[in-house]
Amino acid sequence: MPLILALETSSPVCSVALLHDGALLAASELRLDKSHSSHLTVLIEQMLSNTGFTLAQLSAVAVADGPGSYTGLRIGAAAAKGLCYALGLPLLAVGTLPALAHQVARQIPGAAGYRFAPLLDARRMEVYAALYRADGTELLAPAPLILSPESFAAELAEGPVVFFGSGAAKFEPLVAGQPHALFVADVQPAAIAVARLAEAAYARQEFRDVAYYEPFYLKEVYTTTPKQG
Missing domain, CATH: 3.30.420.40 (ATPase, nucleotide binding domain)
Incomplete structure (x- = not known):
């Protein structure tokens, strides 16, 4: 019975969800601009604590693959890869x-x-x-x-x-x-949908390489050098 943690950080909304054998156990989101880096791990810890599960009981971690916010996608990917590497879990990536x-x-x-x-x-x-x-x-x-x-x-x-x-x-x-x-107005990416599609991917064993996974940015990211005063 897979227990899947899903992360969605591709938009200004930071959300997490926990799915167990097709049943949604919990979901949490935070609609604060630029809150992903400081609040994502807190949301995960609180959700697991509230449902009585631990990180060690997870079967896989799923992350929103993009496209979306470059910074948000990087934060989600880093968190997912870190958890998978530390816990020896498979990584799932679901398109935004x-x-x-x-x-x-x-x-x-x-x-x-x-x-x-x-x-x-x-x-x-x-x-x-x-x-x-x-x-x-x-x-x-x-x-x-x-x-x-x-x-x-x-x-x-x-x-x-x-x-x-x-x-x-x-x-x-x-x-x-x-x-x-x-x-349809006011539709924001949500970790619940990521979790549901990730469960099907888990059944097909469509796992990503934890070491080399990169989000699907769709377009190259351009950086500029600030002008000198």
Whole structure:
């Protein structure tokens, strides 16, 4: 009976969840900006203490794989890899976009009749986007997308698409009046969805190399040198 600890740090929300044999035991989140590095381990310790489990009883650790915040993803990956290395546990990595789609699809009645498009804000009019069926089938792979009124035109012509995530609000005005474009507000990545997809990955033994695992940033990270005064 696997006991899986899931970490989600790809967005401003820092969340953790504990799943035991398909049953959600606990979940906790903190919506404080830049709180991941100082609060992630505290959330884990408190959750395990509240449920009566210890780190030694874990079967695996799952982490949100990205795309998302570069710093947040690095913090989550470091914590997950540290736990796996110290405890000799397998590491699972779950994509942020499929986890978001799974999260929303579970809440939509008749979800099989819709397709689900998570949009993560990537600044200006750019988002990280993908498209999934309710059962998790990938229709469009995660990719950077500059939003325009023509975005998802072919998909919307075929039928209803549900848009959500931190970048959805930028897209909604561009497709105002399009009857097949549906929007769900205030959807943030959550460790619960990561845990549920991680359990299926655990059953398939889709483990990642603890030593060499890196998050899926989707785009290269650019750094600049401060200008001299």
